[in-house]
Amino acid sequence: MEMFKGLGKAGLLVVALLLFVGLLALASVSPMAASIGSFMLIGLGTVYTESARPSDVLFYEADRNASREAVTVLSGQNLLLGTVLGKISKSCPTTGTADGGNTGNGTCTGVTVSARAKIGTLVLKILKASDEKGSTATPAAIAGNTGDGTLASATVGANALPGVYKAICIEPATNAGKFQVEDPNGVIIGVATVAVAFSTGGHLTFTIADGATDFASGDGFTITVSASGAGGEIEVTDPDGNKLPSAKIGTAYTSEQVNFTVNDGSTDFIVGDKFTIAIVAGSGKVKILTPAAVDGTQNAYGIIIGAVDASGGDLAGVAVVRDAVLKDAGMVWPGGITAGQKTTALAELDARHVTVRTAQ
Secondary structure (H helix, E strand, C coil), X not given: CHHHCCCHHHHHHHHHHHHHHHHXXXXXXXXXXXXXXXXXXXXXXXXXXXXXXXXXXXXXXXHHHXXXXXXXXXXXXXXXXXXXXXXXXXXXXXXXXXXXXXXXXXXXXXXXXXXXXXXXXXEEEEEECCCCEEEEEEEEECCCCCCCCEEEEEEECCCCCCEEXXXXXXXXXXXXXXXXEECCCCCEEEEEECCCCEECCCCEEEEEECCCCCCCCCCEEEEEEEECCCCCXXXXXXXXXXEEEEEECCCCECXXXXXXXXXXXXXXXXXXXXXXXXXXXXXXXXXXXXXXXXXXXXXXXXXXXXXXXXXXXXXXXXXXXXXXEEEHHHCECCCCCCHHHHHHHHHHHHXXXXXXXXXX
């Protein structure tokens, strides 16, 4: 101690700091050295806490850092060392693209990728136009009628079909007559009598009124039932040409690859109208594992091996993504993760040859 006489408290503090810096430099060789340096400074009134180190989460990694990979941490993330990561591997637009030759002017909205979405273009093709009735029925006299009677109004029934119904005079009579009624498919659904309310099979309800001039054979009326625009069948084909379950116009569609809704417009779709949905590769950026996501970050990709605060923008980092053994106590998981989700993530890491063990 003779060599430190005369230095005073300030001098001793400088010497202690120099010793501490030297011990930190040796920490990679002897972690105990850093601890000794911290202990020395306690006596001088300052306590220094050593930050987390890779050894806190790593049992083993491949030689020459073959287990590591340079990554870009997504803006808004503040990741601690050992944070379990997901990687953005795919993305898609929020709307489908209407084919330029479409007759219908409806839209495809609410598009999101699902967990098993494939990179490429999905095709949505109308196989059958709307098969659900609307709420209105519009009658009209057939051009060239002899009789001047009327069919003034009609009510849509529960079993009505969208399209054109026909009522054709088959038995003329003075101030009377009978009309054969056909549905839009040409199926005879009953016979209407002049001046008597017609209602059968839950299709339509109407009354044909006699006029000043009696009806002649072949006179008739059309009754057009509007379509709701919903219910038509849509063929869904994935990027590999595989057929997915069919969708319906106006009904939200969900599958293992994509979710969307095809909405009716003011002009109904016809067979052959279509939309495309392009699913593209994601940005490749990483963020904390997000089990509920569908963009790839729901799958465990690796761990961040050094703290990265990307709160203000994307930032470079380094991740361990293969050929390593991790300490479970050093791993940082997303808040609220369930036991089942963690088990799934550990299996995903294991598939990448990243094994997790309990520290002894």
